[in-house]
Amino acid sequence: MISSVLVANRGEIARRVFRTARSLGLSTVAVYSTADAAAPFVDEADAAVHLPGNAPGETYLRAEPIVEAALRAGADAVHPGYGFLSENAAFAQAVLDAGLTWVGPPVDAISSMGSKIESKKLMAAAGVPVLAELTPAEVSAADLPVLVKASAGGGGRGMRVVSRLEDLAGEIEAASAEALSAFGDGTVFCERYLAAGRHIEVQIMADQHGTIWAVGERECSIQRRHQKVVEEAPSPLVERIPAMRPLLFDAARKAAAAINYVGAGTVEFLADESGEFYFLEMNTRLQVEHPVTEETTGLDLVELQFAVAAGDRLPPEPPPTVGHAIEVRLYAEDPQHDWQPQTGVLHRFEVDSSVRVDSGVADGSVVSPYYDAMLAKVIAYGTDRSTVARRLAGVLDRAAIHGVRTNRELLAWVLRHPAFLAGETDTAFFDTHGVGEPADERAVRLAALAAALADAAGRRTGLPSGWRNLASQPQRKSYRVGETTYDVEYRLTRDGLVVDGDIRLLASSPTRVVLEVDGVRRVFEVAAYDGLVCVGPISLTPVPRFVDPATRVAAGSLVAPMPGTVIRVGVAVGEVVKQGQPLLWVEAMKMEHVIAAPADGVVGALHVEAGQQVEVGAVLAVVGEDV
Structure with missing residues (x-):
C-alpha cells in the first residue's frame, strides 16, 4: 500500500500529482532547488526537501539525493512526473533498490525505449510500422531532407532538419553536442523528414496482469522547435479517416506488449494526410498533454498510475472518448523574436475558472532561466471542436498575465485561424502561416x-x-x-x-x-x-524622459537576449563576418539560441567564452564596420 509519495519533479506536474495524491489520502513530499524555494509546489507539499543548487544537473537530475530525500521524509513511493529523470532506468532501479514503490513502468521497459535507435528495431520486429533509420554516413542527396535526432531524450533537443548534403556534418555535430549536454548521450541518427507530417499519439495504460488499454488518441501537430504547443483529443486527422483509429490502437498495443509495459505511456506516430503512419518513439511516462485525454474520457490518469503501481487490475476495456478537448501550453517566450524565453517576476496570473488550468505559477512567482519556460497548460472541453477552440481563445484574451512576455496572443491566433479550424494542423503550421499578426x-x-x-x-x-x-x-x-x-x-x-x-x-x-x-x-x-x-x-x-548615458551600449554590440550559458563561440576577434552569420550560441530554459551578426563587418571584441553564465542585456560581442 502507498501512503506517502515523493514527486521527483517541479512546477506544474508536481502540483498535478499532488492534487490526485491528496484526493487519495496520500501525504506528499516535494524536492526543490534553491531557485524554486518560493515556488507554489513547495508550499503545497506536506513535506519538502531542499536540493542545493539551481541547474538541473545539480538538482532534479541527481538520483541519489532524491532517493535519500524520499527515505528521510518517510515517503514509500516515488512519482517521476515528466522530464528530468522520468525516463531514466537507473533512477527507477535506484528507487526500487531503496525499497520504495516506483510509480512508473518496469525498468526493462524504460531501457528498451530509452534508445530511439534500438526501440525502432524492437517495434519493427513487433509489426509496428517505422521510418527506416539512416546512419549519417549513408545519407545521400536522394534521401534529403532528413531529420537528425538524438537517440536519447526528446522535447526537441538534439534535433536538426537538414536539406543540403553539405550541411549534414555540421548539423550532426551540433545535434550531438546538444544531446550530450541535455541527456548525457551524444548518439544521433537520421531518418526521412516529413516536412508537413501529422503528430499523432496513443495513450497507453497497462496493468501488471496483462490488460493493455489504448485510451484514445491525441494530435499534437502544432509545434515550435519540434516542441508541442497545442494538443487535442481526438485527432482531426483520425476523425477524418475513421479506418485509421483501429490500426493506430492495434499498433500502440503491440508496442506496449512487445516490452511487457506496465503503467501510463504514450506511443507516438508521424502520419501523412492519407492516414499512413510510422512509429516515432514511446514515452515511458505521463505526457504533458495528458489532460485532453482525461477530459474526453473522465479518467484520472495519475490515479490509475497509483492503482497500477499498487497491483490493481484494470477493467477489460477503457471508457469511450466523448466530446473534444484542446490544450495550449502557455510559455514565457516571445514568438516574434525566435521564441526567446523570458524571465522575471510574474506579478499576476489569473485565468478564467471556466476552463481547466494546470499551472506551476501564481501571483509573484519568479520565472528563472534554469528550467523550461512553460508557465501553465490551459485546457477547454466541450461537445464540438470549433466551439472549444473559440471558447479557449476567448479565455486567453481575458487572462491577466502580468510581468513577462508570453505566447498568449499567438495561441489565441492559432485557435481562431481558418486552417486550424479546418483541421489542417500539420507540423509545418508556423512555417506555412507565420507566427501571428502584429499588434493592432x-x-x-x-x-x-x-x-x-x-x-x-x-x-x-x-x-x-x-x-x-x-x-x-x-x-x-x-x-x-x-x-x-x-x-x-x-x-x-x-x-x-x-x-x-x-x-x-x-x-x-x-x-x-x-x-x-x-x-x-x-x-x-x-x-x-x-x-x-x-x-x-x-x-x-x-519610456523615461531622460536616459542615463551609462545604460547605453556601443553601436554594433550584441547583447544577451536572456540570462543563460554561452555554450559555443564560433568566431574570433578580427574575423570578417556576414549579416546573419551565427557568432555565439546561448542556452537558456532548455532551448538553444543563436546570436547572429547584425550586419557585415569585423568582430571587434568578444566579452564571453564557452561555459560562461551571462545576464540579460550583457554585451557578448561587438561587430564593427569592415574597413
Missing part, C-alpha cells in the same frame, strides 16, 4: 492613452494632472511595446480630454479608465508595476 496599432495606442491617463489620475491632487485654465502645452508620455515606441499627447481642460480623434474621457482612476471612442464606451483595466504597465492584455514599458 489602434488598440495599442488606446492602451497607451489609458495608461497615461491612469498614471495622471494616480498623481492628481484636486484637479486632473495636466489641467490648465488656459490650455497650453499638451502632456506627453511614451511607452514601448516590443521595439516600437508609442508617444501619447493629451490635454485635460475645462471641456474635458483633448486628444486627436473622436475620444472622450468618461472616468479615470489609477486602475480603471473609461473612454468613449468613436461613440462607443470602452473600459480599460490598468495595472502598474515597476517599469511595466498592463492595460488588458497589452503590456507597455514606460
